Amino acid sequence: MKFLAQIFVMLFILVLISGCYSMEKKYNYGNPYLPSPAFEEGEEQFEEGEPFWIIDKTGHYFFSLPSKLVLWNWKMENHEISEETKEYMKRYIKENNLRDVKVRFNQYAPISEWKRLSKNENISGLARYTVGIFSLLSYTFLPERLLAGILGGDHYNSFTNTINIYSDSIPVVIHEAGHAKDFSLRKNRTAYAMAYAVPLVGTLYHEARASNDAFAYFAEKEDRKQLEDAYDLLTPAYSTYVGGSIGDLVLKPITSLTVIPGHMYGRYKKRSIDEQLRARKKIGNVK
Numbered sequence: 168m169k170f171l172a173q174i175f176v177m178l179f180i181l182v183l184i185s186g187c188y189s190m191e192k193k194y195n196y197g198n199p200y201l202p203s204p205a206f207e208e209g210e211e212q213f214e215e216g217e218p219f220w221i222i223d224k225t226g227h228y229f230f231s232l233p234s235k236l237v238l239w240n241w242k243m244e245n246h247e248i249s250e251e252t253k254e255y256m257k258r259y260i261k262e263n264n265l266r267d268v269k270v271r272f273n274q275y276a277p278i279s280e281w282k283r284l285s286k287n288e289n290i291s292g293l294a295r296y297t298v299g300i301f302s303l304l305s306y307t308f309l310p311e312r313l314l315a316g317i318l319g320g321d322h323y324n325s326f327t328n329t330i331n332i333y334s335d336s337i338p339v340v341i342h343e344a345g346h347a348k349d350f351s352l353r354k355n356r357t358a359y360a361m362a363y364a365v366p367l368v369g370t371l372y373h374e375a376r377a378s379n380d381a382f383a384y385f386a387e388k389e390d391r392k393q394l395e396d397a398y399d400l401l402t403p404a405y406s407t408y409v410g411g412s413i414g415d416l417v418l419k420p421i422t423s424l425t426v427i428p429g430h431m432y433g434r435y436k437k438r439s440i441d442e443q444l445r446a447r448k449k450i451g452n453v454k
Contacts, residue, residue, distance in 0.1 A: 225313065271330065
């Protein structure tokens with residue numbers, strides 16, 4: 168018990184340090200370093216899977232329950248994305264010049280994803296045809312269109328430059344788009360993609376950057392509602408990454424405990440949103 172208490176305290180500190188965000192930061196819109204895989208003729212950048220009642224409802228009411236319980240949000244992996252969420256994502260993609268990233272709303276498209284893997288020359292062939300293949304084997308044979316929540320979920324695949332969305336949550340989709348933006352700014356995307364696989368350090372750095380970008384974007388838009396939702400979702404979600412990394416290295420049950428300090432810190436920070444926005448606006452006027 169003493170060991171678990173020490174781990175819990177360490178996790179709480181990590182969440183505060185790594186997941187902390189200051190709204191005084193200026194938001195920087197994206198300017199991709201290199202183009203990614205081109206779309207095929209007639210292919211749309213944004214696609215949505217055809218409704219499939221049995222699969223979508225089974226995913227929503229059964230397989231996604233772990234995510235819903237951990238993050239305490241019924242919209243996690245609900246497989247029904249609203250027009251408001253889709254439009255928010257499209258605006259973010261356009262404003263950050265992410266012209267080549269593919270966005271799939273609740274879609275299972277393995278053939279198309281294998282084609283994108285072969286075309287993505289911004290990631291080395293060695294990385295694509297090793298780690299990249301493993302990521303697509305999982306996508307192909309363990310489809311998140313059904314299993315998201317238990318196996319996988321909303322995510323960005325750097326090897327195909329594709330964002331896969333299953334949740335009707337604006338903070339979640341902007342967080343995933345933040346990953347795409349983060350990768351688009353890298354000259355050496357292969358090294359950055361491989362670093363993401365490094366336990367604890369690599370994962371936490373990438374996730375922190377994506378979440379911080381989401382907070383900064385909402386602050387730039389002065390969208391108080393999305394800031395509140397982001398503190399409710401992204402902060403505890405980040406703490407699960409901390410736990411996942413440490414749990415893989417130390418003890419698996421730790422993962423389920425780490426969401427607690429995340430929820431606590433997120434709700435604490437949510438109380439000062441108005442104060443943070445006023446401070447941000449004041450500094451902006453001074454500059």
